[in-house]
Amino acid sequence: xxxxxxxxxxxxxxxxxxxxxxxxxxxxxxxxxxxxxxxxxxxxxxxxxxxxxxxxxxxxxxxxxxxxxxxxxxxxxxxxxxxxxxxxxxxxxxxxxxxxxxxxxxxxxxxxxxxx
Amino acid sequence: xxxxxxxxxxxxxxxxxxxxxxxxxxxxxxxxxxxxxxxxxxxxxxxxxxxxxxxxxxxxxxxxxxxxxxxxxxxxxxxxxxxxxxxxxxxxxxxxxxxxxxxxxxxxxxxxx
Numbered sequence: 001x002x003x004x005x006x007x008x009x010x011x012x013x014x015x016x017x018x019x020x021x022x023x024x025x026x027x028x029x030x031x032x033x034x035x036x037x038x039x040x041x042x043x044x045x046x047x048x049x050x051x052x053x054x055x056x057x058x059x060x061x062x063x064x065x066x067x068x069x070x071x072x073x074x075x076x077x078x079x080x081x082x083x084x085x086x087x088x089x090x091x092x093x094x095x096x097x098x099x100x101x102x103x104x105x106x107x108x109x110x111x112x113x114x115x116x
Numbered sequence: 117x118x119x120x121x122x123x124x125x126x127x128x129x130x131x132x133x134x135x136x137x138x139x140x141x142x143x144x145x146x147x148x149x150x151x152x153x154x155x156x157x158x159x160x161x162x163x164x165x166x167x168x169x170x171x172x173x174x175x176x177x178x179x180x181x182x183x184x185x186x187x188x189x190x191x192x193x194x195x196x197x198x199x200x201x202x203x204x205x206x207x208x209x210x211x212x213x214x215x216x217x218x219x220x221x222x223x224x225x226x227x228x229x
Contacts, residue, residue: 041222043122043208044220102172102210103149103164104218106159109158
């Protein structure tokens with residue numbers, strides 16, 4: 001049962017344009033969401049997160065939007081740069097003070113290619 | 117500030133053998149989580165250690181075990197290796213339990229022949 005889904009395995013965007021990566025989840029207990037970027041032969045690098053009490057969080061060129069009613073989040077990268085080419089993973093967890101381990105449940109990733 | 121480190125970077129074992137992977141958490145972090153990432157998949161949670169105690173386990177058999185030491189470094193042990201254990205093993209540290217951001221090491225790539 002895939003609780004976090006990234007339905008687009010790949011995305012190609014021109015340099016300078018907006019990249020939009022999407023993620024859907026099914027478990028309504030998730031209340032903390034993260035995006036990680038992964039280059040080959042490296043571990044995932046944390047990009048940005050959002051708590052379920054917010055619907056938007058911004059950090060420089062990266063913005064994450066959360067639509068709880070639709071159980072959907074998206075990562076916007078503006079403007080896209082060639083160095084953004086990587087695999088992007090969406091992850092979710094049950095937030096603080098739930099009494100359980102804060103394990104992350106990951107999607108299968110979207111490979112972003114930013115072309116010149 | 118030192119990030120999460122893992123050793124070794126690569127490892128080749130044969131079926132039935134045992135392996136130990138090591139992780140040093142980021143300074144100030146007392147929680148370590150281990151994940152397995154198979155090719156083409158997202159990382160899957162194996163277990164988490166908080167202050168030297170196991171604090172949650174994913175859907176992995178008991179032959180996957182771990183330890184956390186007083187300095188918060190950690191080991192992942194896998195007994196009776198199977199071909200399907202071939203994967204990237206990732207260690208992540210965080211300040212404490214409960215949904216905080218987890219910071220990953222570079223991983224150990226294990227190949228079981």
